[in-house]
Amino acid sequence: MDRRQFVKNSALTLCALPVIPAAGIVPSRADQMPEWLRALVKQADKAIESLQNLQVKDSKSPDLGGVRDGFDLLNPHSTSALIQWGASGLFSPSSKFHQSRELLADMDLAASYLIKTQHQDGTIDLLSTNFHSTPDTGFLVKRLTMAYVLIEKSGTEGAPKMLANLKTFLLRAGDALSVGGIHTPNHRWVVSAALMKLNELWPNPKYVARAEQWLAEHIDIDRDGQYNEKSTFIYSSLTDRLLITIGKRLNKPELFDAVRKNLDMTMYYLHPNGEIVTDASGRQDKAIVGTLENYYYPYRFFALRDGNGQYAAMCRLIEKTAGLKTAGFLDYLLTDPSLWKELPADKPLPVNYVKTFPNSGLVRIRRDSWDSTLIANNPVWFTFMKGNAVLQGVRFASSFFGKGQFQSEKIAENGKEWVLTQKLDGPYFQPYPKESIAPDGDWEKMPRNFRPQSEVQILETKVMIRETSGGMEIEVVTNGTERVPAALELIFRPGGTLKGVSKIENTKDAWLLKEATGSYEMGGDTITFGPGLALHKNIALRGALPAMEAPTVFLTGFTPFKHVIRFS
Known part of the structure; x- marks a missing residue:
């Protein structure tokens, strides 16, 4: 299943998940996790089972270890998903897969398959469109580095062998990310965030230098609070998560200002039923029906960091309207126990306004239970x-x-x-x-x-x-x-x-x-x-x-x- 298909299937969504230093992660008893987090662990267990059923396990097959997508294609993305989700299961005491040697063996096969399909330059392919793709390699690395930390801290017997294979893939990918090119604005931050995650595990000056080179182009956010691609369902929230990761790792809190600006704007892109306005997007999420699960981590991060009651209210709204879809961000939550804390008290969200976003060609009118959107440069x-x-x-x-x-x-x-x-x-x-x-x-x-x-x-x-x-x-x-x-x-x-x-x-x-x-x-x-x-x-x-x-x-x-x- 390729990256675009993952967006449509929230149970298997590939998300950018920031990580705190490994020393800050310790195995925790199930009763230390809040109930909402244990519910997400159960949801992740379903994803793990589904991916295991799609894995090639015939020892005589040249595709051993690969995981098929919904189109019956073996590819790096669905294969890496087994490692990403599996790591959450191995680490979580409340998971049925906690310290599972059987699951670890499947994940080891997946890691070996990733190495086998990795190009000599360290890149992988997105079979639906991109080949020898640095940005798609970055999409995998930013999750697999998180998985590496969770597996290492899970205490699962036999983990070092699997981690050695995963490290081989990641270090080769790091070589590609340090020199490779991109297609779209958000790819700069995908690559930079992935490099920062690698640098956390295996410090290397070239990782930091390349990220700094991309950051020198400045953040593509306009006066409205929107990024260049105007992709409210997919890439705006992705950029928020990536900039948090980069800002933490490079100690650049000024990057957080762009994220806050986008989160403030997004509160006015909210339909009364909890869906997000996507009509002005310049990417594949244009005019789709989307909820706000992709914004859960940024809102929670800053609700707790800033004591922001409106962001806390957004978190609770997302929990109510998107629910278990937030399981796609379980890695964030498992690797940063500070996010388990109770949110601050809610402050009212804007529900009665007329708001113009000239750079996006959008006008939003909301009156409590109904809303309307006016869109320029669009047949709708x-x-x-x-x-x-x-x-x-x-x-x-x-x-x-x-x-x-x-x-x-x-x-x-x-x-x-x-x-x-x-x-x-x-x-x-x-x-x-x-x-x-x-x-x-x-x-x-x-x-x-x-x-x-x-x-x-x-x-x-x-x-x-x-x-x-x-x-x-x-x-x-x-x-x-x-x-x-x-x-x-x-x-x-x-x-x-x-x-x-x-x-x-x-x-x-x-x-x-x-x-x-x-x-x-x-x-x-x-x-x-x-x-x-x-x-x-x-x-x-x-x-x-x-x-x-x-x-x-x-x-x-x-x-x-x-x-x-x-x-x-």
Whole structure:
């Protein structure tokens, strides 16, 4: 299972876990662990069993020791996961795998497989996309160093042999991390954090020098409190964890300021049901449904370090809404018993606000039990959530020259409304300049941008979004070319029940709101919306994005299009 697949399966999520000096870790009796921590240990036991069942144990197989992923591929990531999770089991007195020699033997096979699949330069492959990959090597190292410490301190009989194999893999990886390149902004901190973990176990000046070289580029955090990738579910929280690790190991507490800034911002990216806003992400988590388990360690670390009551409240909210998903960070908690302490008293979280994040092109409006997000540079530019009922996106499109999908470069605040705009043109083209005509008549040799334009059509669209007494309203107005078919698209989260709408024949899950008011109910919560408009049934407009795999209600008309729809 590759790194991206792990993100989707929280029980096996690969996480960056900081470690305190080995001397600070001592085996503890089960009754010294708080109950919530013992629950996470039980959850980890399930992951260990699952990984053991996926391991190749045929002594005659060339793949001996490897662990298959969900696609039946043997790879370093799923193989290292057995060592990572297994270490927690060996170390934890409340685990069924505590000091298990059988599990240790499986982990030794996995370590040998990692050595066998490691390239001569010390790197490993991420089979879904990256080969001879320094950053993916870093993702493994930052966890396996934690595993090394836990195994060493577990007191498991026969551990030195297994640790010798693991050390071989890690030191070779350290050579790669000291010189190798990266792809994305967060990879710099992945590599640096992994080097700091190696340096803790086997000090080496080149590890520190390379981390300092990456840090010289400064932290990529903006005034909003967001990192470059704007990846709120995956990479922002990852960067928080990595910077904590680097800051502790290099004694650079100034790195913590960026983490706090991101954690403060994230409190305003919180839906009432405990999900996180992902609509502005620049990575693969864009618009996915995600909870906050990835932020648990940073919030807990600073809640205790700073005595921050709001961060403590976030921890308790994550425990309530994400629960056992936080088991992905068990390594953090086992290696730092100071995190077992009781959190400080809660302070209220922001639940009633209008907050603008200009660098992310995002506006957040929340009123206790409902919230809305406005998004620039995105074909989905509005969401509305009321408890379990979720309008996960609104889109607008016209069949204007095959390029009529509405998207606004920015969100402008105008008094008590937010305005999104788009201007499109649709020209026709005259004969090519005589002196430049290609003798062989090759169309490609006569670029259209050199042809005179005529009959230029213009379509301007303005979307005005306003807060109402019980929700939000959207007004869409177009000017310019007339009689262009257009459609407003309301995309709801699958699983609920629509009422007051008419099914469009020969579609899977498309509906029209013809006149009055419709509703969407899910889990006891209801969103009402209307009034409707249905002047045609052409919902597959040329140039518009394909329909999403979700129940979708359409409002249809022609330009000049002018309609107001309210949500409550």
